[in-house]
Amino acid sequence: MQIKVFGQHFGIHKVWLLITLTVFIILSKLGYWQLQRATEKTMQISQLEQLQQQGAINWQQLALLTPAAADGVLFAGSGHWLAPYIWLLDNRIVAGKVGYDVIIPVQNSETNWVLLVNLGWVAAGDNRALLPELAIPAEFQLQGLIRSKVGSFRLGANTESEGWPQRIQQPELTEMAAQLPLKSFLLLLYQQDNSPFLPHYQAVVMPPEKHHGYAFQWFMLAIAVLAVALAAARRSGRENEQK
Numbered sequence: 001m002q003i004k005v006f007g008q009h010f011g012i013h014k015v016w017l018l019i020t021l022t023v024f025i026i027l028s029k030l031g032y033w034q035l036q037r038a039t040e041k042t043m044q045i046s047q048l049e050q051l052q053q054q055g056a057i058n059w060q061q062l063a064l065l066t067p068a069a070a071d072g073v074l075f076a077g078s079g080h081w082l083a084p085y086i087w088l089l090d091n092r093i094v095a096g097k098v099g100y101d102v103i104i105p106v107q108n109s110e111t112n113w114v115l116l117v118n119l120g121w122v123a124a125g126d127n128r129a130l131l132p133e134l135a136i137p138a139e140f141q142l143q144g145l146i147r148s149k150v151g152s153f154r155l156g157a158n159t160e161s162e163g164w165p166q167r168i169q170q171p172e173l174t175e176m177a178a179q180l181p182l183k184s185f186l187l188l189l190y191q192q193d194n195s196p197f198l199p200h201y202q203a204v205v206m207p208p209e210k211h212h213g214y215a216f217q218w219f220m221l222a223i224a225v226l227a228v229a230l231a232a233a234r235r236s237g238r239e240n241e242q243k
Helices: 014-053 059-063 173-178 208-242
Strands: 002-005 008-011 074-081 087-094 097-107 114-123 139-147 166-168 184-191
Touching (some): 014 208, 097 184, 114 139, 173 184
Parallel strands (some): 087 166
Antiparallel strands (some): 002 008, 074 097, 074 139
């Protein structure tokens, strides 16, 4: 099929036209998706900053909040480790090394409320069959960020070991709380200081600027595909015109 635009002849093949438009639309949608993600991250950062400006809440204040309302608030309070419960969150990579995040339940002596706490990272040994030896203090001064949505998609069973410590693939709060003898908040505190392990949690892993960069790349790829297709069609049109 031949068309003439602004005095230029273009040879259009219907199949290649369909493929080009499909690829162009997909790349453009990926670009717009990255822009949406950037907007969501900007809103998330703004909400976290607003919550953290209010200061840390205590055990009594935490008990008054729903999990959704508690998400993103700062928390500070004392408690003791509810032994022997320890979960080792598998496949955590810090500085290029594989290890575990150590999660324990901490109980407040005055109220008996329990909060699940991520104490941070510990390196894994060379032998996967052997879990790391952990020295966990009996008492804690908790200080960190509360999150209510911490799990993600997984395949297979969550628990890989019996007894304690228990190796898990995802921190499924309802499942973990059900294993405890006392009722626990369905929340996870990421300890920031005063931990025997390495805190490394980041509330926003990829900043909005990176999403803008990826969006720019997708849009440039979409334009490049269109430009290549137009150049090929122009060349085909010239060849047909010369025949």
